[in-house]
Amino acid sequence: MIPAAFLTTGYEAGAERRAAQAFEVRAIAAVSSVLALQLAAFGLAWDIVWHTYVGRDRFLTVPHVLLYFGIGLAGIVMLAAVLYETVHFHAGAPTPGTTQFLGVFHASRGLYVTGFGLLATALAAPLDNYWHELYGIDVTIWAPFHVMGLSGSAITVVGLLYVLAALANVARPRARTVLGYNLYEWLAFLVLAGGCALTYVLSEPGMRQVPRVGSGLLGFLPTPVICAFGMTLCVVTAIAFIGRAEAGAVVIGVYLVRQAVFNVLAPALTRQSVAAHAIGYRISGFEPHVDGLVVVITLTLIPAALFFAVARERAASLWAGAIGGALFGLGTYLWVAAAQGQQVPLPGVAAPLDAVALRTAFLPTLALAAAAGALAAYLGGGFGRLLKAE
Amino acid sequence: MIPLLAVVALLTTRSYDIRVNVPTTALVVDRQAQVFVSVGARRPLRSLHAFAVPGLDVDAATIDVTLRPAGRDRFQGRFSLPVRGPWYLAVEARDPPAITSITLNVSAPGALPAPFAWAIACLPLALFAIFAASELRRARNAAQDVPWNRPKTLPI
Numbered sequence: 045m046i047p048a049a050f051l052t053t054g055y056e057a058g059a060e061r062r063a064a065q066a067f068e069v070r071a072i073a074a075v076s077s078v079l080a081l082q083l084a085a086f087g088l089a090w091d092i093v094w095h096t097y098v099g100r101d102r103f104l105t106v107p108h109v110l111l112y113f114g115i116g117l118a119g120i121v122m123l124a125a126v127l128y129e130t131v132h133f134h135a136g137a138p139t140p141g142t143t144q145f146l147g148v149f150h151a152s153r154g155l156y157v158t159g160f161g162l163l164a165t166a167l168a169a170p171l172d173n174y175w176h177e178l179y180g181i182d183v184t185i186w187a188p189f190h191v192m193g194l195s196g197s198a199i200t201v202v203g204l205l206y207v208l209a210a211l212a213n214v215a216r217p218r219a220r221t222v223l224g225y226n227l228y229e230w231l232a233f234l235v236l237a238g239g240c241a242l243t244y245v246l247s248e249p250g251m252r253q254v255p256r257v258g259s260g261l262l263g264f265l266p267t268p269v270i271c272a273f274g275m276t277l278c279v280v281t282a283i284a285f286i287g288r289a290e291a292g293a294v295v296i297g298v299y300l301v302r303q304a305v306f307n308v309l310a311p312a313l314t315r316q317s318v319a320a321h322a323i324g325y326r327i328s329g330f331e332p333h334v335d336g337l338v339v340v341i342t343l344t345l346i347p348a349a350l351f352f353a354v355a356r357e358r359a360a361s362l363w364a365g366a367i368g369g370a371l372f373g374l375g376t377y378l379w380v381a382a383a384q385g386q387q388v389p390l391p392g393v394a395a396p397l398d399a400v401a402l403r404t405a406f407l408p409t410l411a412l413a414a415a416a417g418a419l420a421a422y423l424g425g426g427f428g429r430l431l432k433a434e
Numbered sequence: 435m436i437p438l439l440a441v442v443a444l445l446t447t448r449s450y451d452i453r454v455n456v457p458t459t460a461l462v463v464d465r466q467a468q469v470f471v472s473v474g475a476r477r478p479l480r481s482l483h484a485f486a487v488p489g490l491d492v493d494a495a496t497i498d499v500t501l502r503p504a505g506r507d508r509f510q511g512r513f514s515l516p517v518r519g520p521w522y523l524a525v526e527a528r529d530p531p532a533i534t535s536i537t538l539n540v541s542a543p544g545a546l547p548a549p550f551a552w553a554i555a556c557l558p559l560a561l562f563a564i565f566a567a568s569e570l571r572r573a574r575n576a577a578q579d580v581p582w583n584r585p586k587t588l589p590i
Contacts, residue, residue: 099495102516103464157565164558171554177463177542180493180517188548188555195559202562326495391493426573 066132066139067214070152071228073125074207077118077158078231081200084114085238088245089306093314096390099326100181103173106317112169118200119162126151126159141210141434154206154434161203164196182392184249194246201239202427208232209285209431225294229286236278237299243274247376251383252393256405263401264408268376272369272413275345276420277427279352279368280360284428289356296349303342308334327389341382344375360425362418369417370410377409445525445534450475452534454525461540464514471501471509471525481528482509489520489537499523518542 087110094100094107126149129139133150142150149156172189183190212228219226225233250267257266279292311332318325325331348371355364384396397405445452451474461467473479484499494517501509515521515538524535546554 100516101495101497102514157562160558160562168555171551173464174543174546175551177516177518178545181495182493188551192555192558195556195562199558199562202566323498324496423570426570430569430573 062132062137063140066129066137067211069128070125070139070155070207071211073121073155074204074211074228075231077121078204078208078235080114080117080121081204081238082114082234084111084118085241085302086306086309087111087114089241090310090313092245092248093310093332095181097314097325097327097330097332098318098323100176101323106313112166115162115165119159119166122155122159122162126155129155152207152210154203154208154210156203157206158200158203161196161199161201164199165193166196168193168196182390184253184392185245186249186254191246194242197242198239201235201242204235205232205281205285205427205431206434208235209434213432213434224288225286232285233282233291233295233298234302236282236295237302239278240275240295240299241302243271243278246274247271251380252388252396255380255384255394255397256401258408261404262408263405264412265377265380265405267380268373268409269412269416271376272373273416273420275348275372276365276369276417277424279349280365280421280424281428281431283352283359284425285431287432289359290353292352292359293346293349296345300342300345304339307339330389337382337386338379341379344378345372348372348375360421360428362421365418365421365424366414367417369420370414372417373410373413377406377413441536441538443525443534443536445532447530447532448476449530450479450527450532452525452527452532454523454534454536456523456536456538461515461538463518463540463542464516466512466514469499469501469511469513469523469525470504471511473507473509473527475507479527482525483528484511484513484523484525486513486515486538487522487524487535488517489522492517492519492521501525515540 087107091105091107091111094105098105129142129151130149132139133142138150139152141152143153143156144150145156168189172187172193175187175189176183179187185191185194208228208231212226212232215226215228219228222230247267247270250265250270255265255267256263258264275296278295282291282295283289285291311334314332317323348368351371352359352364352368355361355368358364359368380397381402384402441456441458443454445454453472453474455470455472457468457470469484471482471484473482482501484501486497486499488494488496494515497513497515499511499513501511504510513523518540521538521540522535523538524533526533
């Protein structure tokens with residue numbers, strides 16, 4: 045049999061080499077961006093602990109520096125990757141899978157989307173600082189520029205998934221694997237776990253500030269509904285993209301490990317920084333600690349993850365999404381219920397829900413979580429198919 | 435040089451005379467301001483500590499202000515306050531204890547109306563929604579473009 049290389053002309057071989065080189069550059073950009081954004085994600089987790097226990101004493105706190113350094117670094121890398129692919133295109137050696145943007149740029153769709161998300165997140169920072177200057181340090185997560193920052197981060201997650209999917213699909217036949225997944229697939233799991241974490245951050249005011257929306261039989265808990273949507277979306281996207289039933293459970297597994305690490309490190313580093321800089325806590329005696337309950341209660345997400353693994357190729361169907369969403373909703377309902385028993389001496393915290401209010405809100409919450417899950421499964425299935433074809 | 439416009443507080447105890455001076459009457463959020471403290475101590479001063487405490491209805495945490503020696507019996511420090519509204523800058527001497535404070539009024543840029551802020555904040559999401567809608571259409575087309583969905587004969 046004649047090797048394929050002998051059948052290609054010198055020009056084609058050169059083009060192949062250039063394409064391989066361009067893919068390598070894209071891979072380096074993707075890996076470094078994911079790592080930079082892990083730094084930013086840890087900065088965000090630390091920043092939340094800092095806000096809660098120390099207060100927002102100034103803009104350039106250590107967690108903020110970490111957060112915006114990670115975002116800035118990833119943004120620069122993405123911009124460089126777009127320019128590199130554009131220069132290659134204009135030099136007559138386009139990287140496969142590029143799309144045109146604004147008539148000038150030619151780069152991967154994912155690079156544009158990631159760059160746009162990072163830009164939105166970076167622009168939200170000074171606006172958010174301005175909002176804090178006006179309204180104080182305990183502005184809820186559901187404030188305009190927090191939402192802008194978080195939606196920018198969610199757009200970044202989508203963009204990175206496009207980039208990683210293209211790399212994973214090319215690498216899949218021959219790349220080395222760990223537990224059956226190649227490097228880019230693992231990075232995609234890490235990014236999707238970041239998506240789950242973003243969902244939780246976005247739903248956070250539902251833990252204590254707005255634990256219930258509506259009243260009576262129509263009252264529901266917002267956190268389980270938001271988490272059911274976000275987590276189902278991430279899990280079903282993983283299953284539809286990778287094409288393996290247990291991929292969603294892997295995402296939740298990575299999320300749980302990531303949360304455990306962040307939940308241990310963030311309070312410890314806050315305590316260390318406070319001692320090192322000789323600054324005080326905003327409320328005497330209210331100091332950060334590893335909350336064992338938080339770590340344990342996150343395990344309630346496992347049944348939903350296992351359900352999607354059992355549903356196999358039907359995971360993206362509406363009914364599977366509804367059941368999975370309801371299970372995620374049930375897990376996070378238990379988080380909210382557990383949080384009601386904890387005393388938090390901060391301004392803006394609503395009175396804890398009593399047992400009757402929690403019981404009354406149970407069925408409406410689960411019904412809405414199921415509806416959110418069905419919608420998320422529909423969207424996640426479509427997105428996963430696009431990633432598979434990227 | 436200390437400008438004429440300033441907020442000044444004076445504390446006289448049996449042990450000290452502490453004079454606190456913030457050389458401005460119009461502080462702006464997140465802008466550096468200076469504080470000058472002069473101490474007339476009748477016996478050696480062990481420690482001097484300054485901190486800014488948010489006033490009523492100011493949602494913020496206490497800020498520590500580091501004071502550095504700036505000549506004999508003089509100290510100076512820099513600080514910036516993160517939230518608009520009234521603040522108290524307190525200077526505390528220990529052994530024997532004495533504390534004095536001055537009231538500062540911190541102003542901020544004009545407030546953006548909340549609906550306008552939300553419109554700006556939702557702009558990236560709105561642009562992304564347009565992209566997502568086109569991607570969803572692409573996904574639907576991709577799902578339909580499978581061999582068993584293709585027409586077996588040409589539609590003419």
